Amino acid sequence: MKNNRKFLIVGMLTVVLALAACTDSVEESSVALDNEVQNDSNTNLTDRDSASKNTDSIETNNTDTYEQPDTQNIVPNEKDSSSNNTESLKAAYVKKLNDTKIEMEEMRNNPISSSTYALKEIENEIYIVWDSLLNEIYGVLQQQLPKEEMDKLREEQRDWITYRDNSALEASQKYKGGTQEHLEYDIVRNDRTEERCFELVKNYMK
Numbered sequence: 193m194k195n196n197r198k199f200l201i202v203g204m205l206t207v208v209l210a211l212a213a214c215t216d217s218v219e220e221s222s223v224a225l226d227n228e229v230q231n232d233s234n235t236n237l238t239d240r241d242s243a244s245k246n247t248d249s250i251e252t253n254n255t256d257t258y259e260q261p262d263t264q265n266i267v268p269n270e271k272d273s274s275s276n277n278t279e280s281l282k283a284a285y286v287k288k289l290n291d292t293k294i295e296m297e298e299m300r301n302n303p304i305s306s307s308t309y310a311l312k313e314i315e316n317e318i319y320i321v322w323d324s325l326l327n328e329i330y331g332v333l334q335q336q337l338p339k340e341e342m343d344k345l346r347e348e349q350r351d352w353i354t355y356r357d358n359s360a361l362e363a364s365q366k367y368k369g370g371t372q373e374h375l376e377y378d379i380v381r382n383d384r385t386e387e388r389c390f391e392l393v394k395n396y397m398k
Contacts, residue, residue, distance in 0.1 A: 282397045315378035322385040356384040
């Protein structure tokens, strides 16, 4: 009996010690797990803070690099724009006059017939072209020139018309009484009108 009690007591002590050991092991495991979770949480927070700082840094750098230009103080140069427009208008008329001169010379050099009547018809067409251009240029100058300058040009134009007609008449006198008289008058009149177109564009057009 005594031996049985000893064995029973020893067995109970063994069980109690084993249970105590298991409890300590479970508590240690729980503490270790809590520490690991806390460490992971701290690490994530640190990573997030670092990433946030990096993002802020990148945004700041981008803002510095791609700064928007200040366009409020940019004022267009209206004077240059106006100058370019007038220069291009003048250049356009110079080109137009040169092209017209070539066309009129071709008409003169390639008549359908060599008869005086056919040649006079060509000169009549040439006069219509140059006189029309002269009036067109004069109209542009009326818009461009100041009133005082335009008044002077009107007087000059009246004098020029007298000069043109007298030049044509004087040249035609070489053929006075002949079939060439009127043809020569038309040729010189047209030449003077052509010259006047170039003069007005060169000297007055702005």
